[in-house]
Amino acid sequence: MIEILSAATMLFLIMDPLGNLPIYMSVLKTIDPKRRRVVIIRELVIALVILMVFLHSGQALLDFLKIKQETVSIAGGIILFIIAIKMIFPRPGGIMGLPAGEEPFIVPLAVPMIAGPSTMAALILLANQEPNKMTQWSVALFAAWLISAIILTMSNTFHRVLGEKGLNAIERLMGMILVMIAIQMLLNGIGRYFQHQLS
Numbered sequence: 001m002i003e004i005l006s007a008a009t010m011l012f013l014i015m016d017p018l019g020n021l022p023i024y025m026s027v028l029k030t031i032d033p034k035r036r037r038v039v040i041i042r043e044l045v046i047a048l049v050i051l052m053v054f055l056h057s058g059q060a061l062l063d064f065l066k067i068k069q070e071t072v073s074i075a076g077g078i079i080l081f082i083i084a085i086k087m088i089f090p091r092p093g094g095i096m097g098l099p100a101g102e103e104p105f106i107v108p109l110a111v112p113m114i115a116g117p118s119t120m121a122a123l124i125l126l127a128n129q130e131p132n133k134m135t136q137w138s139v140a141l142f143a144a145w146l147i148s149a150i151i152l153t154m155s156n157t158f159h160r161v162l163g164e165k166g167l168n169a170i171e172r173l174m175g176m177i178l179v180m181i182a183i184q185m186l187l188n189g190i191g192r193y194f195q196h197q198l199s
Contacts, residue, residue, distance in 0.1 A: 004140045007126055011144035013178045014119050017151040019087055019171040024155055031103055037153055039103060044149045046106055047114035051141055058124040059131060069128045073189030076121035080182035083118045087175030
């Protein structure tokens with residue numbers, strides 16, 4: 001249970017729904033309010049399907065490419081660190097710098113906002129470290145996705161309650177936590193690399 005909670009927390013932080021709120025609202029502002037929620041739910045479901053497929057087939061891809069576990073850990077740590085730094089020091093337009101546009105389909109709301117490279121890297125890492133716990137990782141992914149989905153479908157309410165400054169503060173706090181997770185992931189990968197070299 002603790003492992004599921006830990007993995008779900010990490011995935012939730014990486015998905016960063018609060019940080020993505022302004023981007024979602026910007027992309028969807030030209031769409032009819034009644035249609036907006038339908039679009040958000042559709043994009044979230046697409047993102048979940050992509051992430052579940054990636055979780056269960058990512059390991060096969062690694063085996064095919066002959067990529068080792070420590071490589072995934074180091075690469076995942078670097079990607080998470082970059083995302084975390086962008087969360088702490090955001091640029092105009094959000095992490096992805098996306099402009100507002102027409103009704104989106106898959107890009108950018110499903111991919112890369114929810115099913116992004118950092119989330120995929122984390123899923124590969126989980127599947128690679130303990131492939132016998134795929135059920136737990138699937139539950140953790142669904143839990144993180146569900147909380148993200150609730151936040152994003154209630155985007156107007158959260159934005160009204162927290163305000164722009166409140167959202168920015170929470171995003172920076174999430175960024176700080178994610179920095180620590182990223183550094184730990186990086187250190188684990190480096191540690192395993194030297195362990196294999198010395199053995």
